[in-house]
Amino acid sequence: MITVRVPAKVNVQLGVGGLRADGFHDLANVFFAVGLFDEVTATPGEGVTLSCTGPDAASVPLDDSNLAARAARLLAAHHGLADPGVHLHIAKAIPVAGGMAGGSADGAAALVACDALWGLATPIGTLLELAAELGSDVPFALLGGVALGRGRGEILDALPVAGTFHWVFAVADGGLSTPAVFRECDRLREEAGTGSSEADVPTPDADPALLAALASGDPVALAAALTNDLQAAALSLRPSLADTLHAGTEAGAIGALVSGSGPTCAFLAKDAESAEAIAAALRTSGTCRTAHATHGPVPGAEVSAPRP
Ligand SMILES: C[C@](O)(CO)[C@H](O)COP(=O)(O)OP(=O)(O)OC[C@H]1O[C@@H](n2ccc(N)nc2=O)[C@H](O)[C@@H]1O
Ligand SMILES: Nc1ncnc2c1ncn2[C@@H]1O[C@H](COP(=O)(O)OP(=O)(O)OP(=O)(O)O)[C@@H](O)[C@H]1O
Numbered sequence: 001m002i003t004v005r006v007p008a009k010v011n012v013q014l015g016v017g018g019l020r021a022d023g024f025h026d027l028a029n030v031f032f033a034v035g036l037f038d039e040v041t042a043t044p045g046e047g048v049t050l051s052c053t054g055p056d057a058a059s060v061p062l063d064d065s066n067l068a069a070r071a072a073r074l075l076a077a078h079h080g081l082a083d084p085g086v087h088l089h090i091a092k093a094i095p096v097a098g099g100m101a102g103g104s105a106d107g108a109a110a111l112v113a114c115d116a117l118w119g120l121a122t123p124i125g126t127l128l129e130l131a132a133e134l135g136s137d138v139p140f141a142l143l144g145g146v147a148l149g150r151g152r153g154e155i156l157d158a159l160p161v162a163g164t165f166h167w168v169f170a171v172a173d174g175g176l177s178t179p180a181v182f183r184e185c186d187r188l189r190e191e192a193g194t195g196s197s198e199a200d201v202p203t204p205d206a207d208p209a210l211l212a213a214l215a216s217g218d219p220v221a222l223a224a225a226l227t228n229d230l231q232a233a234a235l236s237l238r239p240s241l242a243d244t245l246h247a248g249t250e251a252g253a254i255g256a257l258v259s260g261s262g263p264t265c266a267f268l269a270k271d272a273e274s275a276e277a278i279a280a281a282l283r284t285s286g287t288c289r290t291a292h293a294t295h296g297p298v299p300g301a302e303v304s305a306p307r308p
Pocket of ligand 2: 059060061065066067068090095096097098099100101102103104106107137175176178260261262
């Protein structure tokens with residue numbers, strides 16, 4: 001039995017370029033892994049089967065569309081295993097369809113867990129390539145830490161970061177569809193008259209002020225540099241998120257933004273104590289389902305030591 005722990009992400013910068021011919025957008029995507037974890041446990045089985053527990057378990061598909069099942073089958077096919085056998089149990093704490101890459105995290109965790117269970121010792125470079133086939137956010141869940149994602153987010157460079165940052169995540173009722181949020185971003189650009197194609201929108205770049213804030217471990221500077229080009233689209237589809245962002249800021253957050261494609265809202269706190277206070281205030285604010293205080297960066301998908 002192999003258990004892999006895998007973190008959620010927040011995008012501290014999400015610069016979105018124009019719509020490409022293949023339906024994706026080029027990004028300047030600064031991923032940041034935070035201490036909200038799913039656990040994927042692989043045990044020997046017949047075929048690829050799944051189970052899931054956690055508050056959002058009812059929204060997780062248990063068929064072949066699940067990213068963990070797709071990851072197991074992709075790894076098996078890569079190694080020419082005709083008849084892969086594994087049961088994958090997902091202990092889910094990352095909000096589903098929340099903009100924190102929960103499904104991607106499970107895909108990355110399943111790659112690592114099946115690799116260990118089947119004794120394949122796949123090189124990390126190959127695991128990263130397989131991860132990119134599964135989805136744009138999956139390679140980062142393998143890497144963790146803080147990284148700049150280029151292309152559609154799958155071309156990664158680890159970034160230097162000092163110390164620990166304290167975060168609060170406000171979890172919404174219900175999710176948002178990632179493709180729908182990208183489409184809304186394009187629609188808003190068309191409506192504003194700027195155009196939404198690759199020819200219209202400059203390729204985004206990582207913000208030097210943001211990179212300096214990460215490297216120096218300065219939360220006030222990071223808070224000032226947080227940006228998300230999908231935020232207007234997420235707010236357009238879910239206007240009530242403005243109330244959530246306002247509630248966290250009123251409670252003392254030094255920075256606030258929508259996490260990725262939303263609807264989870266992310267708040268940067270000046271320290272751990274302030275993060276706990278902001279989470280408590282958000283929980284009673286009536287603007288979200290629940291809120292979690294945590295920290296980061298944390299490592300990517302890794303095998304947990306067996307419990308004694
Ligand atoms: C919003 C982010 O979470 C930020 O990290 C990611 O860009 C989304 O990554 P993901 O959920 O892994 O997305 P994928 O499964 O690769 O793609 C789902 C859909 O999102 C849109 N998509 C995704 C990534 C990207 N760079 N451009 C896009 O337009 C496309 O419509 C695509 O069909
Ligand atoms: N293991 C999984 N866990 C959760 N959802 C999954 C999983 N596999 C497939 N899905 C499907 O993917 C959809 C998006 O789920 P996910 O939790 O990954 O969204 P997200 O966090 O917004 O993604 P991202 O931040 O990468 O755009 C779900 O609604 C579900 O139908």
